[in-house]
Amino acid sequence: MYRDEPIERQVLPENLRVLQAIRQMVTDTLLPSDGRLPTERRLATDLGAGRRSVRYALDQLEAEGLVWRKQGKGTFVGQPPDPTEKLAAEIASEVDPLTAMEARLCIEPALADLCARRATADDVALLRQLADRTQAAGMGEAAELWDGALHRAIARIAGNRVMLTAFTLIDEVRMGEEWRRKRHRARTPGARAAYDDQHVRIIDAIDARDGAAAAEVMREHLNALMSNLQISLDAERR
Amino acid sequence: MYRDEPIERQVLPENLRVLQAIRQMVTDTLLPSDGRLPTERRLATDLGAGRRSVRYALDQLEAEGLVWRKQGKGTFVGQPPDPTEKLAAEIASEVDPLTAMEARLCIEPALADLCARRATADDVALLRQLADRTQAAGMGEAAELWDGALHRAIARIAGNRVMLTAFTLIDEVRMGEEWRRKRHRARTPGARAAYDDQHVRIIDAIDARDGAAAAEVMREHLNALMSNLQISLDAERR
DNA sequence: ACACGGACCAAATACAGATTGGTGCAGACC
DNA sequence: GGTCTGCACCAATCTGTATTTGGTCCGTGT
Structure with missing residues (x-):
């Protein structure tokens, strides 16, 4: 992990735009009460971005512990349940x-x-x-x-x-x-x-x-x- | 629960015949290794009896703890699985x-x-x-x-x-x-x-x-x- | 290098159809 | 009248298929 100093990048990378959008969606909790996020494909089309960018953003949020994902099930806010x-x-x-x-x-x-x-x-x-x-x-x-x-x-x-x-x-x-x-x-x-x-x-x-x-x-x-x-x-x- | 003294009943009730047959089937463990019994309908036709008689017999065996039943699943030898x-x-x-x-x-x-x-x-x-x-x-x-x-x-x-x-x-x-x-x-x-x-x-x-x-x-x-x-x-x- | 689009995989779900025990009822047989 | 059978129906479960969803890789364009 390294810090990139402020090079002249007038246009923010698309990845960061998507990340901020989804992060706001999670922290402001305007999504269904079950804590379920829209599917990756849905987020991609809604945000006008590619699925890869959405996945990059979700990877970040998952690493931060804000969301957890399960293949075939979906992406959810919070910690994974412990049976x-x-x-x-x-x-x-x-x-x-x-x-x-x-x-x-x-x-x-x-x-x-x-x-x-x-x-x-x-x-x-x-x-x-x-x-x-x-x-x-x-x-x-x-x-x-x-x-x-x-x-x-x-x-x-x-x-x-x-x-x-x-x-x-x-x-x-x-x-x-x-x-x-x-x-x-x-x-x-x-x-x-x-x-x-x-x-x-x-x-x-x-x-x-x-x-x-x-x-x-x-x-x-x-x-x-x-x-x-x-x-x-x-x-x-x- | 009361005991009925031996009245003259030369012909054993059909229920008892079925009960003995199924009991032998269970105790001799000649059925599949998973402990599953044939279905009630199958037992009825195989034993040439009605399904009600089969159910009577299984009720007995279940009360004795020899078998356990689950709706939609089947009848099994032994104790019901714990949670x-x-x-x-x-x-x-x-x-x-x-x-x-x-x-x-x-x-x-x-x-x-x-x-x-x-x-x-x-x-x-x-x-x-x-x-x-x-x-x-x-x-x-x-x-x-x-x-x-x-x-x-x-x-x-x-x-x-x-x-x-x-x-x-x-x-x-x-x-x-x-x-x-x-x-x-x-x-x-x-x-x-x-x-x-x-x-x-x-x-x-x-x-x-x-x-x-x-x-x-x-x-x-x-x-x-x-x-x-x-x-x-x-x-x-x- | 970055982002997009597409394709495929594996896990999980959703749904329909068949199976099975649970239950009630009418009728036949002693 | 009691006993047993046959039948119909319900609810829980299993099975198999199709769909959805995250996980992954590749090719292309910018």
């Missing part, structure tokens, strides 16, 4: 915390392993940032959120669509309100320090491209979480 | 074989481990039966189906709803027609013998309650599958 979340919500109700925790124990070590193989330097920097914020949040409610973001980042960096979906499934269940409470009580100061330490060791292993070690520490981390959750559940039952 | 499968099919299109295989390599060893902890004697017997049928099917198309059934049984016996959903996700992708072909070509005689041997060792480990061993052999099994799939894909690319 994963719906699926997660459906089974969230019929899963108890221990089952979810067991599933995490199966999946997340594998994700950490994949993550170690594929993480770039930027990825590792992001992970460290998230771990720092988790630690900085201390005992507050925000710590839960940063911790969740850290684990989710690992899953995303692992770069496997199916595994990411499986993780999202568990993550969605974990967000259930009624047992977020229980998890919060399990967050004692001593446990918190251990969690932070484990986070750092996981990221170190990922940074060192040591997938086996990353998986192992992740397993240790989740086992710690699970036993504390177990204690909390037992205490509540009495 | 998971439909949503799994949604993301199936955007996943390639190697990604799916990588996900299997992450999830199925963990499932084998859980399975080893929870399998009953009956469960193990079922697994052995499925492995036998896979072997007996040899190089035929049916071998794929029995193999799939074996892996699915392990996932089910593992007894974790979330993990089962994750497995179903992958299984759905695997069923994609266009690369079932590729997988079939990877099924050379030598590889087949190795697969059968690995199946037996996995089940032995499960039977011995040795989760770690079951996971390890499962990993070996999937690695073998993956490398053969890789070879097949490379061959096709050229």
Whole structure:
């Protein structure tokens, strides 16, 4: 990507004219309520331009995240829908915390392993940032959120669509309100320090491209979480 | 619901004759491998009975949970599919074989481990039966189906709803027609013998309650599958 | 180099026709 | 009267065809 300095171009390129026209159409939302744009061929004739120019403009808008396209379907305003979340919500109700925790124990070590193989330097920097914020949040409610973001980042960096979906499934269940409470009580100061330490060791292993070690520490981390959750559940039952 | 005492009814009601006939048809599984029963009209003419009698019989079998029906679709053996499968099919299109295989390599060893902890004697017997049928099917198309059934049984016996959903996700992708072909070509005689041997060792480990061993052999099994799939894909690319 | 026009492909949709389970009703047979 | 059959109709689904739509490439003109 480079900047072209203002050469004398009295006549704007046709591409830019089309881009501005469509951009205005999108931002001013004067199109059908379903967010559907006219077809590329229709836009071309309406704007008196070629289809290639229209596609160039739409490429720009898509890169900006303003619209999304699907072959055979059309072009739409906004972000593409994610079917994963719906699926997660459906089974969230019929899963108890221990089952979810067991599933995490199966999946997340594998994700950490994949993550170690594929993480770039930027990825590792992001992970460290998230771990720092988790630690900085201390005992507050925000710590839960940063911790969740850290684990989710690992899953995303692992770069496997199916595994990411499986993780999202568990993550969605974990967000259930009624047992977020229980998890919060399990967050004692001593446990918190251990969690932070484990986070750092996981990221170190990922940074060192040591997938086996990353998986192992992740397993240790989740086992710690699970036993504390177990204690909390037992205490509540009495 | 009340029991009618044995009045003298020498001639069995026609309904019962039809019921017994269809029940045998279901339990002996002599119908297509997809578990689909003939249509009600077809059953009526074949059994020389009226459609109402057939429906009465199917009502019984449905109440017993042996079959399930869907208007416009048909009558099928077994349990109705859970909503998971439909949503799994949604993301199936955007996943390639190697990604799916990588996900299997992450999830199925963990499932084998859980399975080893929870399998009953009956469960193990079922697994052995499925492995036998896979072997007996040899190089035929049916071998794929029995193999799939074996892996699915392990996932089910593992007894974790979330993990089962994750497995179903992958299984759905695997069923994609266009690369079932590729997988079939990877099924050379030598590889087949190795697969059968690995199946037996996995089940032995499960039977011995040795989760770690079951996971390890499962990993070996999937690695073998993956490398053969890789070879097949490379061959096709050229 | 840029833009237009055209052609073709693949994915998705739209539509019509056939199939299938769900339901009600009239009549035949014991 | 109860039981079973045959028939007609409905609604959901599948199948196959044609159309639409984005994705891609090529040739031409400016």
